[in-house]
Amino acid sequence: MIKITDLQKYYRTEEVETVALNNVSLEVKEGEFVAIMGPSGCGKSTLLNILGLLDDPDEGSYLFNDIEVAKFNERKRSDLRKHNIGFVFQSFNLIDELTVYENVELPLIYTKVSATERKKRVEEVLEKMQIMHRRNHFPQQLSGGQQQRVAVARAVVNNPKLILADEPTGNLDSSNGNEVMQLLTELNEAGTTIVMVTHSEHDSRYTHRIIRMLDGQTVTENILV
């Protein structure tokens, strides 16, 4: 599903050029659950952003479902993204002004799903995430674990093929963290490909494969399953 080859990414300020990604190549197959690990600043989030088409590489190739997307413009990336990729962030990133229901509904609005269909799908996914009873609450009224469940619900409501999770348990206590990992595992078992950035060895054990990074390069791969 994902194949990147010799990916390069630099960050430039007036005086310094930092190499964020240095000749990274990797492949993720459909149905896989992959963890990317490494110390702070090793480039894992940059990689995840490029995989999620939120950022573009300076050099190298990125094939998404055999289509070269490295040079896609903003519009095409946005199109591809909204139909194929769901995101889960460490800080949840829910919109404070919208209710649980409306937050989850948002991706469907942007993909122009009809109102009745939206209602059906949002309710379905809220049910699945066990937060239906909180549908009319605003994010600040929920616990961290509940907020992350809403975020996961939002990520999957469009039935994306790929979910990118950036330290999804980073802001949660262990029991809430485990719950979220359980959710992701279930999604993966149902067929969704997941790439997750994490610091937690515990969380990485839920995945099939761990890619370790250091200084912008992939250093080792451990195959767990």
Added chain:
Amino acid sequence: MIRNYLKIAWRNLLRNKGFSLINIAGLAIGMASAILILLWIQNEISYDQFHTKKDRLYVMYNRSVFDGKLWCWQSTPKIMGPTMKMSYSQVEETSRINQATFLFTVGEKHLTVRGAFTDPGFLTMFSFPLINGDSKTALKNTQTVVITEKLSKKLFGNDNAMGKTVKIDSNAYFTVTGVMKDQPNNTRFQDFEYFMPWSYMKKIGWDENNWGNNSVQTYVLLKPGVTETAANKAFLNITRTHSDIKDIDQFVHPISKWRLYSKFENGKITGGRIEIVRLFSVIAIFILLIACINFMNLSTARSEKRAREVGIRKVVGAQKGSLVGQFLGESIIISLISGIIALVVVQLSLKGFNALTDKELFIPYSSLFFWLISLGFVLFTGIVAGSYPAFYLSSYRPVKVLKGTFKAAHALVTPRKVLVILQFTFAIALIICTIIIQRQINHAQQRDLGYNKNNLAYVFMTGEVEKHYTAIKNEMLASNAVTAVTKTSAPMTEGWSDSWDYSWKGKNTTEKLDFDIYNTDGDFVKTMGLKLVTGRDIDLKAFPSDSTAMILNEAAVKTMGFKNAIGQIVKGQGRDWHVVGVIKDFILSSPYEPVKQMVIQGPSGWFNVIHFKLNDNASTENNLKKIEAVFKKYNPDYPFEYNFIDEAYSKKFRDEQRIGTLAALFAGLTIVISCLGLFALAAYMAENRIKEIGVRKVLGASVSGLAVLLSKDFLKLVLISFAIASPIAWWAMHKWLQDYTYRVSISWWIFAITGIISMAIAVATVSFQALRAARANPVKNLRTE
């Protein structure tokens, strides 16, 4: 999607109540000001534009050289109208206007009414429809009158006035042959409450054929197809052709230019009220812009908060276009709410604004056009105010905002600063202008007017007053209510008459010199409290030959070149006047202009007004009661209506005071709106720098030091605004003052004071937020990361 946007916009409004309040209040004030000004402008530009024949309507002008300059004026000989109608093929119809105020009596009702004599053609040339009567024939017969609906109500109540009789003054009876729909508030004829036929003027001997006496307005309706140029060519020599006056040209002035383009300089139109219209348009645009700037500033200042939302929306699939739409939608909602509030504000303040501008403006609620314009106005404001934030906010890269590497404060610095500077530049310039206008008014008010206006009053001679004048004068003096009385040709504050028809020994005969004319029957110097330079007052009792006595002002002595004026003979108005006194110049018309040369003619002149000096040692109320009794005794049919000279004189400053008050009002509003914005900006600034403040405090910074640090940046902006505003204001005021010969100088301290005031206001606005931020507990602040 739209519903989602609306929801977010609405919840954002509610969540950030302070922000919303400031934004909506600022925008509403700005819009209300702009609407008021637009209503005013609309009224000005629509003046006399409703006449169906407006493309062919003109007023006649004369043009000639006086004192070396080309002058244009709009009063014409009475004979000009009929002459044009008879002898010029380009003319379809003419009508003259001669204003007159009469006492109207119906039963026990007595009303002093202002109106005009006119030709029958007036009602068909101009679009003043009759509710009752026939426009074509209403003024055909001599003793008929057309009255307005309003006057009809006053005289006859709800009865039909048609065919009823009105007594005019004490001796003439007129039949009402037309009731006219009240004039709209945008015509030069709106003060007239009645029209009487010219033929009556003829009957009572007020009409004459003198081509040298310019006393009425002549309006012309040209035949279809006749251009202005063709008319001017044809009419250039009307006076020359029909009289032996050879040095006056005629030309037409089109109805489209009457209101706004009526200032002539050296024979050419150089502007007029259009300058005020332009000035007000600029002010309206700027006030609205300043309110929009607030919106832009506050929206972008909150960008850090909104940025996350933008990021999330983009991640879940929003494209830039839809985000631009969302933010524009939000600003249009705010603009719509502000617009509704503004309309309420306008409705509430319209009365005051009308009093201030001397107009009868109203909001045309029933006009579809008005609502369309309003909708356009709201959309326009929303788009202007929302465009910058919309495009700015929607261009965020989600990676940056969601990872927290995004720092709005730095990214935004320049445009926001520019906007604050723009606001304060305008506000400061307006303050400077306000101060200078006020000083110019004070300057002119303090000018020595040359006579004593205190306790000086006048009445117009009506009915039987002229006949019993001597008795009235003697009884007033005997009653001790007054200390001096004089009969004059015009009120002391108005120049009603002037002429170049004077000659004296040693006059350069090729030069045409125009003199103001004033007539008095005696005791002039005494009544008015004028200052005699040489000679004496006119006194017919002591000097029987004083019926042709003349007093000159100093300007006249200088113009005539007399070394010793007393005893000189001045020929004019068909008489030989002998000069008996010279007085110091006094202000007759404009307090801003130098006093013109003036002749004061003795008892052989003509008279309209009685002036009297009230007894300073008795109460005004008692004095007036006694005087009223005298007038009632000799002129019982007429109401006793008096005017005080000091009040009449203060009216001369009305236009300037109006401009001054409006400038002050707009300056105040601009400052208020700008400060609202500054206040909110300072709040966001304090929020953004909360960590910096915490760190500084931990390292030992004092509260006052921090407050200064936080305020400094804003004060810098105000200083820059001041530097930009000062030359602009100086230039504008320098130009404005050129219209006044007697004017104040623009001194440096005005700028200094304005600078200090604006800095003080800015400090007061910002320091509240700065102090609050500086006082906060640093530990709490540092934990926010």
